Amino acid sequence: MKPTIKDIAQRANVSTATVSRILSNKKQSYRPKTATKVKAIAKELGYKKNLAAAELAAHSSKLIAVILNNTQTNFADDIIAAIQAATDQAGYQMFILYAGNHDSRLLNQAISVALERHVAGILLVATTLDKEAAHTLQESNTPCRLISVYDEADPRYTGFKFTSSNNEEIGYLATNYLIERGHSRIGLAGIDRSSTGKQRLHGYQRAMTEHGLIPRMDWVEYGDYSFGPQQNMLKTLMNKELDAIITASDMVAVGMIKEAHLLDLDIPKDLSFISIDGTFLCDITIPTITSVTQDFYQMGTIAVRGLLNDEDSQFIPVHITPRNSVRILTTKSLEH
Known part of the structure; x- marks a missing residue:
């Protein structure tokens, strides 16, 4: 099995977001000693391909990750169709990661996979954030947006923009x-x-x-x-x-x-x-x-636009x- 940034993070005792930033050569808040340690572990585990491509991917990615809560209902069909159309029109590609049905382990696993791909942004559809997921996303500095979910009273959602019905x-x-x-x-x-x-x-x-x-x-x-x-x-x-x-x-x-x-x-x-x-x-x-x-189709369309242009949160009528x-x-x- 190929090593992942989660494997490196566990060995280095740092977050997956920190590993992602170091391997992308992003000049942000981590110590040189930590960067040296992470890169050494990545090399030891055979993470060579991603190391070689990381800087290029960080600056030229045209991938949008869509993380979907796998609720057994049909509301997301039009959202996904709209995201596909809007990302394609904007010159991006999307791929879908399933996060189970309010499953914390699968959600955090999906976030790690998205960050490994050095995506341009992440859309989270009807997903319930836990503290780990919120922390990882905030540390990664990867643009992300919630769709059909929000909670302005919950500190876990602070700082996350959303597109949703009220x-x-x-x-x-x-x-x-x-x-x-x-x-x-x-x-x-x-x-x-x-x-x-x-x-x-x-x-x-x-x-x-x-x-x-x-x-x-x-x-x-x-x-x-x-x-x-x-x-x-x-x-x-x-x-x-x-x-x-x-x-x-x-x-x-x-x-x-x-x-x-x-x-x-x-x-x-x-x-x-x-x-x-x-x-x-x-x-x-x-x-x-x-x-x-x-209007789920409009919700998906506006969510993509909001993600790419860093627009404010919006309720869809x-x-x-x-x-x-x-x-x-x-x-x-x-x-x-």
Whole structure:
């Protein structure tokens, strides 16, 4: 097996970012003694090819690494398509590294591989940063940008620019849409406990509170945004006598509607659904699914532009796409 910068870093007792800078001959904050030690270990391990190419690659790389959290849902399809088109148009090439599903080990491994390639930049799609990953990226001085994830309250995300939808706004819009149509016992299904899930939960709670409704935590069922077996989740929520459910993704919505049919529930007569994402899945179900629609293609396009031009963080607008999964219980609030 060929040696990696992670192998060198472990032997030298320094970070992979420090090894990357030394082998790229970047004149930055490391001691000459450390540089000598790292280069000696690299030579000992047979890291000769990368040493010879490092300086050239550091100045002429046209590679963009895309690190993707492998959530079992389909939201990233348009993001990846847009990144491919935008990087190609700008004269760059992209390659994808999978970071598991919120797997710290695989995320840090992916970051190390990207830094070994001396990439021009790194795009991290829906990845949850841990302290090691954040530290490595910050030390590397490699341009990077988060996509479809952010957390301005978490110090791990400090200094990282992002391109994303506003998750709190998503939760608020979905809840408010249902309330305006007469729903009051509204569940939230399939969110996880990451920053994205917390932000959407906060938006849901804010909308409920503004309308004088009590947001009950037993109306919230946690998941992982995937299709999965949703029957137990749906049964649990139906025992709460809900009149509507917000699903954390289209995949969750499809799974729950499938199980609703098996339980002989009439959607939306017996239960209304609104989904978060608004991908093609919303148009191929029976009934079609009303959604808070995110523009994932625009998100990917703007993320590439932001990475290459060092632009500020940006929220991509979202909107409600009415379809056939929400029943209007009352039109009173819609008349105003």
